[in-house]
Amino acid sequence: MDKNSSVEIIMYSHAYIELFGILLTIKRKSMVRRFLLMWILVFTCVIVYPQxxxxxxxxxxxxxxxxxxxxxxxxxxxxxxxxxxxxxxxxxxxxxxxxxxxxxxxxxxxxxxxxxxxxxxxxxxxxxxxxxxxxxxxxxxxxxxxxxxxxxxxxxxxxxxxxxxxxxxxxGEKMSNISITAQYKSNNINLRPKINSVLVDTTEIQISGSLWEQAKKGGKLNEVLTLNASRKDINPQDSIFYPDQGRYVLAKPIRLTLQFSSFSSTFIFPEIPMPKKAIELKKGIGEIVASMMTKAQFYDEYGDGWMLADGSPAPLDSPYRLHIGDSIPDLRGVFLRGKNHGQDSIKGNPEKKDLGEFQEDAIKRHTHQTKVLRDVPKNSLTPNVSAYPYRAHKDEKTGENEDGAEETRPKNVTVNYFIRVK
Structure with a gap:
């Protein structure tokens, strides 16, 4: 316990003794006495927090x-x-x-x-x-x-x-820190840089030959220093981070000095260019994108801010619930179209086509009915035509064989629709 802690405890002890003395002078059933007694009980449970x-x-x-x-x-x-x-x-x-x-x-x-x-x-x-x-x-x-x-x-x-x-x-390194990890072997040392305690996946540099002999004489690895490694040069934002694997690769070259007890040597680790994505998905809440990726592929690439538009409930912590609704739309097997108030829900794609599969346009199977007049009644313009027997004239219906698909549709390609929820 340090000096400051001792002083604090002494001060609190004096206060405790004085308070207890006051308590003895107060009437036994007094509310003030009860309050002070309760306070003392609480006080005895409080431990002084030392410097x-x-x-x-x-x-x-x-x-x-x-x-x-x-x-x-x-x-x-x-x-x-x-x-x-x-x-x-x-x-x-x-x-x-x-x-x-x-x-x-x-x-x-x-x-x-x-x-x-x-x-x-x-x-x-x-x-x-x-x-x-x-x-x-x-x-x-x-x-x-x-x-x-x-x-x-x-x-x-x-x-x-x-x-x-x-x-x-x-x-734990600070944000701007970068260092070298050294793996000692029988005839060399393999070097790899680290950013924020995470190993960087890059070309390993070996200390071997005469440098290795010098390193053995120089003793164990003593200290790792940085040289020409400004914050901009080594900012992790300029590197590529794979969170699922917990590793970095370098977007810019870095130059580091390895310091031994009797000598030092500088190494340059080459860059690994950052791959560019074909699409940056940074749309607002409720916006929809079409993708040829599967659900798992899309989530792995763009994170949990997006959901497959399959009618599921929106996440409880999602801004989607605040601004739009509790559930996301079910876009499986349907086409997107402009808003049509009063339109009933439509379900489609009965043939369950796979992602990317082309589908011809088609007309849904149906039956037509045709009215046929079986005989012609006489009228005033044809006086020389024999009279028809007195009977009713009937209209008869004929049916055509049905043909076509399970639905009426234009040419289309099946995709997955994803909607932004965060």
């Missing part, structure tokens, strides 16, 4: 350090902690670190994914959530979030005290 030492935190790691410290864990503090972690995650996500893991952030697990961080954020900050329902179950505080981490994180990292990054079992 933190970043050096010790970073040296021990948050897990080990927190075992010897105690902190308050009320709901408001937890809620703010959730927001701080969420904001930090969004910053990482914006620079391409979409699959960041925050080890030690949440209690009960070693790390939580970005998706889980977003889930907890919505739990505490969504206006649709009933706060009373959340606070009714204290397991949210104990299971999901460790507010101690946030306080230490802000103090030691965001405040940049001791000029170090926060350590949670593993080293």
């Amino acid at each position: 933190e030492n970043c050096n010790e935190i970073i040296k021990q790691g948050i897990r080990e350090y927190s075992k010897t410290q105690t902190f308050s864990n009320d709901y408001l503090k937890t809620k703010q902690a959730v927001k701080d972690i969420y904001d930090s995650y969004q910053m990482d996500k914006d620079v391409g670190k979409a699959s960041a893991k925050y080890a030690g952030v949440f209690k009960g697990k070693g790390s939580y994914s970005g998706e889980e961080i977003e889930k907890v954020y919505k739990l505490y900050w969504s206006e649709d959530i009933n706060i009373k329902e959340i606070t009714k179950d204290n397991s949210y505080e104990s299971s999901y979030i460790d507010p101690n981490f946030v306080e230490l994180y802000k103090t030691c990292v965001q405040g940049n005290q001791n000029n170090v990054s926060f350590k949670i079992n593993t080293y």
